[in-house]
Amino acid sequence: MINPVRLGVNIDHVATLRQARDTRYPCPIKAALLAEQAGADGITLHLREDRRHIQDSDVWQLKSLLHIPMNFEMAVTEEMLAIAEKLKPAYACLVPEKREEQTTEGGLDVVGNFRSIQSACQRLQQNGIEVSLFIEPDFKQIDAAKESGATLIELHTGHYASLMQHSKSWHEALAQLQKAATHAHALGLQVNAGHGLHYHNTLQVAAIPEMVELNIGHAIVAHAVFVGFEQAVKEMKQCLLTARPL
Numbered sequence: 001m002i003n004p005v006r007l008g009v010n011i012d013h014v015a016t017l018r019q020a021r022d023t024r025y026p027c028p029i030k031a032a033l034l035a036e037q038a039g040a041d042g043i044t045l046h047l048r049e050d051r052r053h054i055q056d057s058d059v060w061q062l063k064s065l066l067h068i069p070m071n072f073e074m075a076v077t078e079e080m081l082a083i084a085e086k087l088k089p090a091y092a093c094l095v096p097e098k099r100e101e102q103t104t105e106g107g108l109d110v111v112g113n114f115r116s117i118q119s120a121c122q123r124l125q126q127n128g129i130e131v132s133l134f135i136e137p138d139f140k141q142i143d144a145a146k147e148s149g150a151t152l153i154e155l156h157t158g159h160y161a162s163l164m165q166h167s168k169s170w171h172e173a174l175a176q177l178q179k180a181a182t183h184a185h186a187l188g189l190q191v192n193a194g195h196g197l198h199y200h201n202t203l204q205v206a207a208i209p210e211m212v213e214l215n216i217g218h219a220i221v222a223h224a225v226f227v228g229f230e231q232a233v234k235e236m237k238q239c240l241l242t243a244r245p246l
Helices: 012-021 028-037 056-065 078-087 114-125 139-148 158-162 168-186 202-206 218-227 229-243
Strands: 006-010 042-046 070-074 091-094 130-135 152-156 190-194 211-216
Touching: 006 028, 006 190, 006 218, 006 229, 012 028, 012 042, 012 218, 028 042, 028 056, 028 229, 042 056, 042 211, 056 070, 056 078, 070 078, 078 114, 091 114, 091 152, 114 130, 114 139, 130 139, 130 190, 139 168, 152 168, 158 168, 168 190, 168 202, 202 211, 202 229, 211 218, 218 229
Parallel strands: 006 042, 006 211, 042 070, 070 091, 091 130, 130 152, 152 190, 190 211
Antiparallel strands: none
16 A cells, blocks of 8 residues: 655745744744644745745744654755754755745756765764755756765656646656656655645646655645635645545
8 A cells, every 4th residue: 555645834935924024923833833733744944045934943943843844945055054953853855045036946956066965965964864855857866866875855846837737748747757756766765746736736746656745835825825724734635645545
């Protein structure tokens, strides 16, 4: 029997709403705890260099309150490595970061930045942190991820999510995700995925047999405006269960 895909809820965009007016609400800590109650299997948050949404205090408060794993998204910088070494989250996901982007665009270039990424993996793992690399569904990047010492990858689903559903290019992008997941799994890597996934395009990715976890944030936060945060998480969790019934 194939286990259901786990749901990691990204709370960054709750913090984005808060920072838009520089207020104390809506509280990303509360969102994370509601997601936990609603059945989330993990909480993802990205502490960016420019602190545009998640703040340092959010990270430390959540670490002391969560009963499910924290997935700490971070750039490969000395500042973030030092924070992660003190924080010791369950997972650290290394991602590319540009100040001008609205959200993370594209995967990490593991091939082109191999030595720095390999060094970061070693430092984090020495602190008991499992390391994931956010990469494109590309065999060369997957092979480099394995060689770097990472034990997990998160496939970037942004291209797939941007295409018109059920078009030829959409099917091709989905097939590429499947091939990438199969290749990574054969190398012994855990396969996660995320970016741009929502209630109408997640089921197909969740149905990929090698997929272990999907990290989803913006769609849940947007849907929560209409149905509430707990209900939005429950509905996304149901999408994943539909893909792989118990």
